[in-house]
Amino acid sequence: MQDLASVRRLEALGFRAWPAASIQYDGSWQVRLTAGHPSKRLNSVNPLDPSDHRDIEKRVERTAQRFRAYGRPLVFRQSPLAPPQLDAYFDAHGWRRFDETRVMTAEIGHLDLDAVLDHLPIREIGRYVDASIQVHGRDRALKPGLTEVLSSIRPEAGFFVIEEAGSGPVATVLCVHDNDMAGIFELATRSDSRRKGHAREVVTTALRWARMRGAEKAWLQVEADNVAAVSLYESVGFRETYRYDYRQAPETADGD
Structure with a gap:
């Protein structure tokens, strides 16, 4: 039940x-x-x-x-x-x-995050939005609306971007730390940089950041037919809670 x-x-x-x-x-x-x-x-x-x-x-x-x-x-x-x-x-x-x-959750204390590289979240929302739009391959006309949404987030938000020298941003994710919970949103890897471990790196980096701020449990939403993303999250340690x-x-x- x-x-x-x-x-x-x-x-x-x-x-x-x-x-x-x-x-x-x-x-x-x-x-x-x-x-x-x-x-x-x-x-x-x-x-x-x-x-x-x-x-x-x-x-x-x-x-x-x-x-x-x-x-x-x-x-x-x-x-x-x-x-x-x-x-x-x-x-x-x-x-x-x-x-x-699928809405998936994980106990952060049970995840293996000790070997994760530390990447500090970027401070400029505009820079994150530019990177996110590029990595997702979205229309740049969405920038004002996305900026407004992200600027309206009241809990602490971490904006993470993985970049490669010479090619720019390759992966982005938003982590929202809300009391003892950490939400993962908007994960994306640039289409020409997939299957290189960037998605796992940026997600685990964000979770490590949230753990350092006191988050005990992580959660996320992922479309059920996104097999690659579901497989990644399950390999990190997430399990389905509801749909x-x-x-x-x-x-x-x-x-x-």
Whole structure:
């Protein structure tokens, strides 16, 4: 049986670590919207109570109106906290299910981090954003929105970049230290520099940094079909805690 208390804590950590510009509530449904960035985590409805399933049709329409006002497609992010009746409603109306994601955790004290090379996080958000966009191969038009999101993070954030002389950044990751927890986000390795150990190096470096600041447990989110990333995280010591996915009406298309 799913440990909903653990799910609630990890969901709350995720919201703090990846803050949306606008947060509203419809009952226990958290409506997150961000005009400057298309991330689904920043632009989705997040039901947070399995027992809150009243007036589903009316509430879905209300949230659809909010998303239309933002120019965003309506997306529901369905974790174990979402009521089963809501999924049944989506099934009955032909809403598709996509981008299943695994939430994984690890006890930092059980990880082998002593031989990890120390890399200090960089201080300039703009420099990290430039490196992240380059390594991910993303559109540079996302820079203002990503900078705004990262600047809004309230817990301590470590921005890590692995660089090679002559070729620039090859791997990036964001580590958010929140009390005894450390969240790993936005891991990427440049396409021409994969399978060289850069991803493991930058992740373990970030975890070592978090451990030195008192973090005891690490967590992350990774798409279930990203076999290479899941394999990397499992080899480091992460194990699955729960999954979530997204639901969307058949007449709309998901963004990035």
